[in-house]
Amino acid sequence: MKIKAQTAMVLNLDKCIGCHTCSIPCKNVWTTRKGAEYMWFNNVECKPGIGYPKKWENQDVHRGGWQLKNGRLELKAGGRLHKGINIFHNPDLPTIDEYYEPWNYDYESLITSPERKHQPSIRPRSQLTGKHMDLSWGPNWEDDLAGASETAVGDINFRDLDHALYLQFRNVFMFYLPRLCEHCLNPACVASCPSGAMYKREEDGIVLVDQERCRGWRYCVSGCPYKKVYFNWKTGRAEKCIFCYPRVEAGMTTLCAHTCVGRIRYVGLFLYDADRIAEVASAKEDTDVYPAHLDILLDPEDPEVTDRAAAQGMAPNVIDAALRSPVYKLAKAWKLALPLHPEFRTLPMVWYIPPLSPIRDYAEPGQESDLIDRLRIPVRFLANLLTAGDEAPVRLALHRLSAVRHYMRSVRVEGQADEALLQAVGLDRDTTEAVYRLLALARFDERYVLPTTRPDASQLHQFQGRCGFNPDAA
Amino acid sequence: MDLVYELIFTVFPYLCLTVFVLGHAYRYVTDRYKWNARSSEFLEKKSLFWGAILFHIGIILTFVGHAGGLLIPQTYYDLFGITGDMHLSIAHWTGEVVGIAALLGCLLLLGRRLFNLRVRAAGTFNDLFTLGALAIVIGTGVYNVFFGRYNVLYSVAPWIRGIVTFSPDPDLMRPVPLSFKIHVTAAWALLGFSPFSRLVHIWSVPVFYFFRRHILFRRRATGGTGAEALSSPAPGGKEG
Ligand code: HEM
Numbered sequence: 022m023k024i025k026a027q028t029a030m031v032l033n034l035d036k037c038i039g040c041h042t043c044s045i046p047c048k049n050v051w052t053t054r055k056g057a058e059y060m061w062f063n064n065v066e067c068k069p070g071i072g073y074p075k076k077w078e079n080q081d082v083h084r085g086g087w088q089l090k091n092g093r094l095e096l097k098a099g100g101r102l103h104k105g106i107n108i109f110h111n112p113d114l115p116t117i118d119e120y121y122e123p124w125n126y127d128y129e130s131l132i133t134s135p136e137r138k139h140q141p142s143i144r145p146r147s148q149l150t151g152k153h154m155d156l157s158w159g160p161n162w163e164d165d166l167a168g169a170s171e172t173a174v175g176d177i178n179f180r181d182l183d184h185a186l187y188l189q190f191r192n193v194f195m196f197y198l199p200r201l202c203e204h205c206l207n208p209a210c211v212a213s214c215p216s217g218a219m220y221k222r223e224e225d226g227i228v229l230v231d232q233e234r235c236r237g238w239r240y241c242v243s244g245c246p247y248k249k250v251y252f253n254w255k256t257g258r259a260e261k262c263i264f265c266y267p268r269v270e271a272g273m274t275t276l277c278a279h280t281c282v283g284r285i286r287y288v289g290l291f292l293y294d295a296d297r298i299a300e301v302a303s304a305k306e307d308t309d310v311y312p313a314h315l316d317i318l319l320d321p322e323d324p325e326v327t328d329r330a331a332a333q334g335m336a337p338n339v340i341d342a343a344l345r346s347p348v349y350k351l352a353k354a355w356k357l358a359l360p361l362h363p364e365f366r367t368l369p370m371v372w373y374i375p376p377l378s379p380i381r382d383y384a385e386p387g388q389e390s391d392l393i394d395r396l397r398i399p400v401r402f403l404a405n406l407l408t409a410g411d412e413a414p415v416r417l418a419l420h421r422l423s424a425v426r427h428y429m430r431s432v433r434v435e436g437q438a439d440e441a442l443l444q445a446v447g448l449d450r451d452t453t454e455a456v457y458r459l460l461a462l463a464r465f466d467e468r469y470v471l472p473t474t475r476p477d478a479s480q481l482h483q484f485q486g487r488c489g490f491n492p493d494a495a
Numbered sequence: 496m497d498l499v500y501e502l503i504f505t506v507f508p509y510l511c512l513t514v515f516v517l518g519h520a521y522r523y524v525t526d527r528y529k530w531n532a533r534s535s536e537f538l539e540k541k542s543l544f545w546g547a548i549l550f551h552i553g554i555i556l557t558f559v560g561h562a563g564g565l566l567i568p569q570t571y572y573d574l575f576g577i578t579g580d581m582h583l584s585i586a587h588w589t590g591e592v593v594g595i596a597a598l599l600g601c602l603l604l605l606g607r608r609l610f611n612l613r614v615r616a617a618g619t620f621n622d623l624f625t626l627g628a629l630a631i632v633i634g635t636g637v638y639n640v641f642f643g644r645y646n647v648l649y650s651v652a653p654w655i656r657g658i659v660t661f662s663p664d665p666d667l668m669r670p671v672p673l674s675f676k677i678h679v680t681a682a683w684a685l686l687g688f689s690p691f692s693r694l695v696h697i698w699s700v701p702v703f704y705f706f707r708r709h710i711l712f713r714r715r716a717t718g719g720t721g722a723e724a725l726s727s728p729a730p731g732g733k734e735g
């Protein structure tokens with residue numbers, strides 16, 4: 022067993038209000054350069070919808086991620102030979118139109134306009150060509166279901182559902198899906214990179230592109246099933262979410278998490294068994310991947326795990342952070358958070374707590390025995406999104422969320438603790454209160470638990486007072 | 496006259512080769528950040544398809560042909576029973592096919608680079624110049640294959656081998672027709688220019704990809720074992 026630490030995030034979709042506040046600091050800090058205007062390392066999509074870039078989830082179109090072929094795990098786009106042959110023209114590379122053509126406005130012309138009868142107006146101007154353009158797609162084009170009656174038909178999470186029914190006004194549902202790089206345990210982008218420029222960091226699992234070694238072969242862009250590696254059209258290199266590593270190394274959380282006004286994000290560590298990655302990613306059925314993935318996430322409270330990690334050289338502050346990890350609790354201990362499209366087999370490490378939703382039209386008691394089936398967002402849709410279609414884990418998470426609410430309501434409103442629903446979903450009173458605390462009240466340092474990276478070995482303090490001088494010179 | 500031949504067919508090739516070698520080294524050391532293929536497929540992929548594929552297949556096979564035909568002396572081919580005439584005829588026919596492919600691809604790429612607004616906006620003058628220079632070299636090469644009617648095996652080929660083996664003999668180029676002279680001179684010039692263009696991507700062909708493992712891990716660049724880690728994490732900031 023080789024124990025490694027992985028930096029990870031959990032997002033509580035039950036609380037996301039779709040304000041896009043997370044995307045803005047990310048954009049401002051990381052992607053305002055030329056060629057990067059269209060990139061959103063963090064973006065917030067509205068479901069149902071086809072997202073950014075268009076239809077990113079549909080691997081029949083994009084051919085990202087892994088697949089099992091004759092029991093062997095291979096890149097869906099094809100192996101090394103296929104890449105060698107297609108290197109001059111990558112058939113699976115999306116074009117910028119599938120994201121959107123970035124544009125800006127001549128704001129200055131508002132000020133310099135001569136006096137006219139009508140207010141001056143400004144037209145969008147392409148940031149690619151500098152020419153005026155008509156907008157036909159853009160970031161968040163589908164926000165709050167705009168145009169969903171046309172585009173959302175292509176949302177693959179409607180699999181086994183009648184999308185026409187759910188896109189009727191009286192049945193319609195929606196929720197937000199903030200997305201960033203998953204910093205996968207089995208990253209298809211890394212495996213696709215011919216130059217070996219992409220790598221996972223040994224210490225924290227953050228996936229990065231070595232900008233000096235990227236030669237622009239662009240297979241990572243098509244290889245990532247989440248479409249979270251972007252191609253800088255000006256420099257010809259790949260860029261992606263860096264999990265704000267300069268902040269994370271200093272023990273600070275990512276910008277998207279730090280600024281989230283809904284406080285939906287949790288950042289912390291997982292300890293996992295790195296020897297079993299290949300086995301988990303090759304799980305037989307698509308629905309087997311999530312349970313297997315869960316299985317290699319190790320319990321930091323198990324002394325055998327921490328002893329072994331320490332023996333293998335894991336720093337004590339890393340182990341300490343893993344012990345207090347909010348993401349471990351949400352994902353494994355309480356099984357509230359679920360991975361995004363585990364069937365892509367990259368073993369993603371940004372997980373989601375499925376959203377509860379308003380109860381649909383009143384049904385006769387007993388007609389639909391399970392309350393969860395009367396929520397506006399169909400369980401099947403969430404299962405297609407989060408568990409490769411297996412409804413049981415989604416039901417468990419939703420039942421637990423609603424049981425916690427029921428219990429807390431009985432305590433706070435009725436003044437009499439009602440534990441009736443807890444037992445059925447496998448929660449006890451202490452756990453329920455802990456869940457409530459983490460989901461509703463948790464402060465900054467409970468939601469974000471990250472170790473600082475060990476200090477630079479060069480012992481900077483030794484240079485104090487010597488910098489710029491040469492005391493050894495005669 | 497002797498001096499002119501000496502300059503064009505000895506000094507100039509060595510100058511270009513020197514710039515070629517030192518230029519690549521210099522660029523690799525100082526400018527690795529811009530060392531890449533500068534793909535424009537992300538902006539436009541339909542017309543790139545035929546251009547990029549025809550051009551690359553054509554040019555790579557052309558390289559193989561040049562290497563095999565010019566660098567290996569005819570006497571070696573004679574050993575295997577391939578006479579000079581057979582050699583020429585093979586070179587002629589394959590040259591026509593791959594040369595046309597490369598030229599056509601190159602012109603398609605050039606047209607795309609000139610007339611596609613996005614590709615033009617994202618590209619640089621250097622990109623355009625590179626393609627233009629390639630078009631000239633390939634164009635004169637194709638012209639020679641079709642209309643040259645000249646046996647290079649006992650003139651141009653030994654001259655190039657002479658340069659490669661540091662025993663140059665510019666006199667070998669005397670009887671060679673002008674169109675061949677232009678072709679080889681333009682080719683040397685392009686070689687000298689290539690380190691300063693996107694053509695550096697040729698030397699980054701990812702051969703190691705075929706042998707390496709899929710998932711790569713790297714340590715942070717700092718030294719140490721981790722045992723000297725800070726004892727307690729600092730919370731990320733303050734919030735109400
Ligand atoms: C040996 C293996 C080679 C590989 C793997 C390779 C790969 C590539 C790739 C990926 C592109 C970018 C295409 C795009 O998406 O826009 C490209 C462009 C280009 N390559 Fe190569 N190449 C190779 C050899 C060569 C050679 C031998 C030459 C010429 C001497 C060459 C000349 C060019 C040129 C001029 C372009 C720019 C095309 C444009 O204007 O868009 N390549 N190459």
Ligand code: SF4
Nearest residue numbers: 202203205209210245
């Ligand atoms: S989500 Fe991130 S780590 Fe996973 S394949 Fe995509 S870019 Fe790579």
